[in-house]
Every structure is written in structure tokens, then in C-alpha cells.
Amino acid sequence: MAGGAVIENLSNRKLFVIFAALLVVQILFFLVGAWFAPSPSSYMEFEMITCRDETKGLSGKWIHRDNCQQIPELSEYTPASFDLREIVFVAKMPHARDGVELEYSPWFQFLLGVLHVDVEYSEHFRYVAHAPLELEVRMGYREKGSEKNDWKELTTSNVTRILECTIPEEDKKAGSTYDCDMLDLFELGSSSYPFYLINIRIPIDQQACQYDPRSSNCQIGKLTGLRLIEIHQNGGFTLVWLWMKTFMTPVVVACLWWYYNRINQLARNPLLLERAILYLGLSLAILDFPIEWISLTTRVPFLLLLADLRQGLFYTVLFSFWLIFAGEHLIDDTTRNNIKSYRFNLSFIIIASGALLIYDLIERGVQLYDPFYSVWSSPTGSQIAYVAIFISAVCTVAYFVFLLFKIVRVWTTIKSKRSAQLYQTNENRRLKVEGVIYRFKFLMLFTVLCAAFTIIAYFMKQYGEAQLHGDEARSGFLTGSTSAFFTGAFGMCNIYVLLLLAMYAPSHKHYRGAIQLIDENDDEIIDDPSNQHTESNAMTTFLKPSTD
Template structure:
């Protein structure tokens, strides 16, 4: 019986060229959709809070708002004399979003998330110094209003008392009254969904003067003379969300169909699945999970879990994709005694599992806690920040070690191809030699595509983490996620789908009559023999010599 093998080995050059040309066209379309049709991923809006007088000093449940005005404003905070000993009669108010051209703008569920940062403006005063790493305590209440509510009908979303470390510095040449400290921007809140059109923030900075006299480093004791508070709100652009969701909606059925087709082909074989077949199948399932457009639910229902679910789905895909690359390279490299056994990869996979575990712990600690308290931040305490840094640094170190090892593996596979080619191909007749040459070239193309995909994945991962880090930095408006074009993200998303679907289609068994498929009886049988087998010729060709 003639060898049947995988689609990539038996497909004609003409058909393969047409398929690859179509995939290249699809990749270009993904980039163009992001470049020409989609806005930047996120945008920001800045709010200078209005300082209002609360005659009840926080003892009532009333909300202070600006449109329509319910606020007795304080023009100059330095000249204001508090009515209460703890200064709870001063309320900093931010009403989001801003009006524009006389029309009140609205947030939309299409915005997906809402991230709030706080910029504290402190005026230099030699009599009121700023303590290094001063402890800032905020009593924050966040309210929302729907379209059906009246302009004064605000409903409490969440109220919390939070503490943040305030790091400020000032140039010695500017240590004069009227100059402002340069203070780091601090995390305020993060909403994993954006279900309401209007939000209202009421913020108080209570001061216990008696406690401050005993401990000058206590909450709000060493924060200096506060001039203003600025809230920076960042949300995902609705246009980007629409493009992203429609892409996933169109691509998801293709990924599901390709995975089911591959599973049907492999399951029909009269033998157990090989490790590389299981790895490709797992990669297809992970892609289907990531592609499924679950975000449509957020347009009709309040789903604060969605941001965490999206991170977990993408994390699952990263883990399976990185694991597959090791198996893919290893199955074409290691000898027969170790091949086709996942246990022999535990040292290699430990890098991936460690990095994934660290990032999972960080994500659950940060966004998991924010489900019940949007004002929670793991960075707000020294211990929490230490654990966060430890998780991220360990994950980064494991990722670097993994990709260095993967690059080493790919080089060894390349050398194995060269050695085997020079040692065996000259012994074959011309027809068989041309067939093996074609298989080698196709495998090399797939390895190059793998390296390109790996490099782009690294860049995408680093850019995403870097961009999210910038969102929590002193200049969140300059984040890569708010300034970059969307073509990189749409192009990378398309590349992942094209790569996985190509693997599913090219590595599926190409035979039509599964009943005639034979079980591989002799793994050491050479590729050049005429005995029909179900082993991949490329794998057999690259295996170690037993002579």
C-alpha cells in the first residue's frame, strides 16, 4: 500500500501555493482592517475635580454633582477653613464623562472597561512638608446613573476607603510657594465592564489631627498642601471593540470547523493519537476558546467578570501555544525512545507552567479582588507590590529562558535536517528524492512561519504588558494601548488564527478510506521503504539513526 501521510506531504505544489497565497491575502486583510477601519484601542479623558462644601461633613447620604449643580464650590482650597476637625466637609467631585458642545456624552457597554487613575497636585509650602512615601487615605464613593434616571438620581455603585503610597519630588530650584510637586500617578479604580452611561465620584481626604500629632507618618498626615485632584479615565474605544468582535465572530466558526474536521480525521485512524497530533488538537481547542466572541454578552448584560475571563482565555492560548512549539520541535528532534511521550518534556514545559502560574496568581489577585472592590489594587501595599513584582519578574525570567531554549531547539532541528539530507538523499532514486525534497522545503517553511509567529507573539505579549504598565504609570495618556494603531493587534490576532488553522489542515491525515489505515508496527522503519505506514515522513526522516 502506498504511503498516505498528512495533507502537507501529499498536497500538490499548485494547491499548496494557492492555499498559502490565500492565507497571505487574509493576513494582509487583518492588518488593513486595523490600520484603515479601526481607531486606536483605548482613549483617555481627564477630569479636574471640583471642590465642594459638605455641611453635614459626610454624615448624610447625599451626592454632590455638577450637572445640574449641587455643589457649594471652594474657589481656593488654601484659604478655606474647614468646618469639621477631620476635613470631611471637603468633597472632591468628578462627573464622568465630560459634556461636549453643549451635549452630554455617554459611556457605552462597547467601551468594555473603565480604568481610573488619580493625579494629586500638591503645592509647595515650607510650613507643610511632604513626607517621603506619604500615606494617602481616600474615602471614595462611586455612583452611576442610567438613561432612564433623572439628572439628580444617582445610585451608589460602591464605596470604599483605600490607602495609597504617594511619591512626590520637587526640583530644588522650584522650592517656592506656588510651585507644584511632581507626584506619581496612582491607581484609583478599574471596572471590568462599562454598563452605565454616567458615573460620579465623591472623594474625601479625612485627617485625624490628634493621630497625626502622635504619628506624623499616619494617613493623610504628611501629604502636604493639596491644591487639586485630577482623575484620568481610560476606556476601550467602541469602534475598536466593534472591529474586534466582528473579527472574532467571523473567524470563530472557521476555527471550530477546522478543529472538528481535524479531530474527525485523526480519530478515524486505526491507532492511538501521536503526541504531536494531540498537541495540535489542544492548540485548536485553545484557539476556539480564545476566538469565541463571548464579549457580545457585555452589550446586554452587566458582566464585570469579562475582563478577567478575557485574560484567562488569552493566557490559556499562550500556554498551549508555547507548549506546542516545544513539542513540535522536540518530536522532530529527539530519538525514538523519548519521542511521543509528554512526560519527557516536563523540564521544558516547567518554564511555561511556572510563568503561567505566576501570571494567573497575579491576575486573580488583582482583577479577581476588583470584582467586589473596584478600588482594590495589589500595588497599594508594600507586601502586595512585592508579590506583584515577584510574580511578574519570575514570569518574565521563565519566558526569556523558554524562548532561548526554543531557539536552541529550532537550530538543532535545522542541523538535523541538513545532516540527514546529505546522508540519505543521494541514495534515493530521483522520484523519491524529489518527494522528500518537497517535504523538507514545506517543513522548513512551516518552521520559519513558526519562528515568525513566535517572534510576533513575543512582541504582542511584551507590548500588551508594557502598555498596561504605562496605563498605571505617571503618564497613562502616553500608553502604547492609547497611542498605537490597532493594526498590530488585529494583524497578530489574524496571524494566530492563520497559523493554527494551517497546522490543523496541513497535519491532518490525507487518506480518504480510514478502514484501510494501518497501525505503525515498526517505528524504526525507514521513510524510503515502500511499506505503508501512518507515521509522518518528516518525523521518520529526522529521527536518530539506529545503525
């Protein structure tokens, strides 16, 4: 019998051993996350102290706890002028614990800050729905070993956020507080310094508010305080994650090199499915490469953007492969083995990926030099973001509907051809084709399972990140015990791609120099031992139309 793919030539015993070993490895990935990795993220909450600065920021000095003229109760404070820039909200990160000054570590990978605004109900200072809140924000940093208050400027920015607050009708009385949504404040793509200081001023001109209630910050109501919630990736989770990637990278590269040599040694050109698997393995190698190790010694603020780009590349190639994987098994389709025949199908993936790429480049790209930037802070940015997300969502839904249609067609084709042809052939071929069918069905089911798990993992990650930016930052998905879920999803993606590389590599058991695929329905060719330069594929020849 001529040699097709490896999956068609391995014995059932060897396949069982391989699948059992992979199942054990998959369980180990889950256990690593469950036993050794802490929750992906942690948070710290800071009650920002309120200080008085007579210079209104013109002196350029940093306001911190040691030089702060603290305002005990903001609601009872009488400013010296109409310009409320003399009020400064201060937070030093991280705070001390039990008298010990904590430090941020490069292992934290990123720092995310969200702001909670405390607004008290007042008949005099009324809150107006969807009020724009303008902030003058200044962030500084301090190196380890430097003087206690030797702060250097990291960035300064004027930001605008929309303040969304609600209060029940029965609570509209003096002393009651609004329930306000969290506001995005900043996002740093690396945790490069051990200490940070934030000064926030809210520019309000009380005299201007009397003449024009729509002036800057005149509609935010009676503000009584600010709270800052800082979120970072756990160092322990980073350690486990990096070691997993470090372990898997050489394994993926070695398997990829082996697969490339297998298809490169064939006398014929690689098939479309073989090339798709090669590109999928390459994208996985790029995704797994542990470049994050560099951030432990060097400031690399673009890591979040780079991580999104690598993940986007992998998902684009993976979704494209699923279409090709299903389409190439529809043998009745005369457009097989031609990438041009998938142009319409792949356009959904390209459009969705392009829309999300534009959104990500705007958001993460600008944050490289202005960590306080948010694409949602302006009407134009919000419209771009909504359009990008809407387009990607529509294309993604259309893609999965079409993918499901392809899978159902493959399944029905196998069923109809099996009943029509399988028992009309000789016994040896019947047994071989029967085994190939079961193995293909297993891979197809594994593909569907991996697709479901990958999609769930992706959306859970997006949901978790949305929680970090919202009201559930302190009890969100990423701050819970979900490490096993992410390590398990990482393991499944790697196992799936490695299995494809191993099972769909051309088998060189008999016909290393094969130059063409032949039809196994031709008994004379198969039974002729003199034919040494052909390659057959039991699955594809089985699915040939019965009229051949």
C-alpha cells in the same frame, strides 16, 4: 507512495496557492485595523471640583455640581474644624460637551480611572517621600431616563496609595508644584451604566498632625487639587474586534472538527504532535469565542478576568506546543511521542502560568466587588505581585532559551541527515524528501515568526496597560493608532493555528486505515503494492539515524 500528513502529499502548486491566499488574508487583517478600527482606547480628563460638606459625609447624601458649595481656591480655604472630611472632591463622568450630556456605552467594555494629585511646595506642610495617601471614595451610577441627580451607590471603599512626588532643588519655593506620579484609582470590568459620580474625601485631622506628623495623610504636603483621567476602550474598536472574532470562530470550529475526524478515523492512536495541535486549536476556539456580545445587553463585570484567563490558556497551550513541535522532530531522541519526556520542559510553562494566574486572580478577582482595589496598595500584596512576576519572568526566559536550543538542534539534525542520506536513496524518494524538508523549514520559520510576533504583541499589550496606569495614560501605546497591530496579531495567530490543523492532518489519500508508521528506507516495503495498512512519514523516516 503511502500517505503521511497533508503537507507531505500536496503538490507545490497547491501549497503555493494556499500560502498566497493566507498571505492575502493576513494583509486584510492589518488593513481592517488600519482602515476601519479607531485607536483601541480613549480618555477623558476631569478637573475635580472642590465642595464643602458640613456633615462630613455623615448624612449619606451625594455631593454633585448642583448641590455643591464650591470652594474657589483650596489653598486659601479655612476649614470649620480640624477634620478635613468636610472637603469633597467631585467628578461626574462623562462630562458634557458643547452643552450635550455625553453617555458611556456598553461598547466601551471597561472603565479605568487614574488620579493625579496636585501638590504645592510649602515650608509649613512638608511633603515626605513615599507618603501614604488615604482616600475615602464613593462611586455612584445613574440609569438612562432617571432623574438628573438620582444617584445609586455602586461601591464605597477606603483606599491607600503611595504618593511619589519630586521637585528640583532650584524650584523649592512657595508656589512651585511637585511632579507626582499617577495613582491607580479604579477599574471596572464593564461599562454598564451611562453616568457615574465619584466623591473623594481625604481624611486629615490637623490636630493629630500637630502631635504626630506620621498620622494619616499628614505627610502628603500641601494638596491643591485632584485630576481624574478616565480611560475606556473605543466603541468602534470593540465593534471591529467582535466582528473579527465572530467571523473567525465558526471557521476555527469547522477546521477543528475536520481535523478531529481525520485523526479519529485512523486505526492507530493519535500521535503526541497530533494531539498537541488538536488542543491548540481548541484553545484558539475558546479564545476567539465572542462572549463579549453578552456585555452589550447584560452587566458582566467579570469580562476582564475571563479575557485574561482565556488568553492565559491559549498562551500556555501555544508555548507547550512549540516545545512538542520542536522535540517531536528530533528523531534521534528515543523519548519521542511521550508527554512524560517533556515534564521538565513543560514545568517552566506551568510555573510561569501558575504565578501569573495567582497574580491575576488576586487583582481582577477582588476588583469584581471592589473596583478601587489594587494589589500594589499594600506591602503584602506588592510582595506577592513582585514574586509572581519575578518567577514568571525567570521561567519564561528559561523556556525560550530551551526552545531556541531545541530549534537549533532540529535545524542541525536536518542538515546533517540531509547531507548523509538524501543522495544515497533513489530519485523519487530524494525529490519527495527534498520537498518535505522545504515545507517543514517553511513551517518552522513561520513558527519562529509567529512566536516573535505573539511575544511582541503580548508585551506591547502589557506595556500599553502599564502606561494606562501610569504617567503616560493620555499618550500611551493603547491610546495611539495601533489597531492595525492588534488586528494583524489576531489574524496571524488564527492563520498559524489553521495552517497547522490543515497541514498536519493525516492524509487519507491512499491509506485511510493505516495502523503504523513504517521506515521508508526499506525499499521492499515501499515498492510492495500489497501493503495497504501502513503509513509513512517522509520527514520522520528521512531523519532516522544513518546506522538503522
